[in-house]
Amino acid sequence: MGDRDGTAVARHVASEYVDRLERRDWAGVEALLADDVVYELPQTRERIRGRAAFLRFNIEYPGDWHLRLRRVVADGRFAALWLDVHVGAEQQDACVWLELTGDGLISRVTDYWPEPYDPPPGRAHLVERW
């Protein structure tokens, strides 16, 4: 697959990944994943290996979670997803890095779930808050 085709596939797969998760279309999510997909959460140093465990992780994930795609950036066999996530009344952004096989299956997912924190001192003269 050329870079251009690869990018189009990655962009499509990345969007479908979010859409099918949001719809709890588990068979559809499964169809996007390589059998030996690796899922990593660097903030907690957690790793999940394999499609079955990854699906179970998502199926069992607690709370009424909803995903909205803010941006997808795709480049060859890589994609980055910027998500707006709601769990009940809570809102959080997420950053997700995808890596695809040459066949367009997701082989690696790396999730970041950045949490709010207070600004450090010393820069209030440069910033506005919202």
Add this chain to the structure above:
Amino acid sequence: MGDRDGTAVARHVASEYVDRLERRDWAGVEALLADDVVYELPQTRERIRGRAAFLRFNIEYPGDWHLRLRRVVADGRFAALWLDVHVGAEQQDACVWLELTGDGLISRVTDYWPEPYDPPPGRAHLVERW
């Protein structure tokens, strides 16, 4: 600029952005930025407007910080940067979203600085830790 050229420019600008910051090449960083660049830190709800303030923010940023590019994903006028950041003995990953003008200048930077946290209970049967 076509999408393909745009992507090549975005990929180059994104890499240069990290490289010039790392080298404290402030004139070089300035040359990559639109005059009215907007920099946002959603975790602290901080916003900085304009090239001058954004440069000052980086110049004044405390600590012996170093940036290593783990991945750049570029797509048209967008790019996503996955960074490995060291400040003294501390290590942290960062996720950065860039938006470029049609002229290839950075018009928007959104930084996420995800911090470590403990895994929630109930999923230890699915994960390994590292």
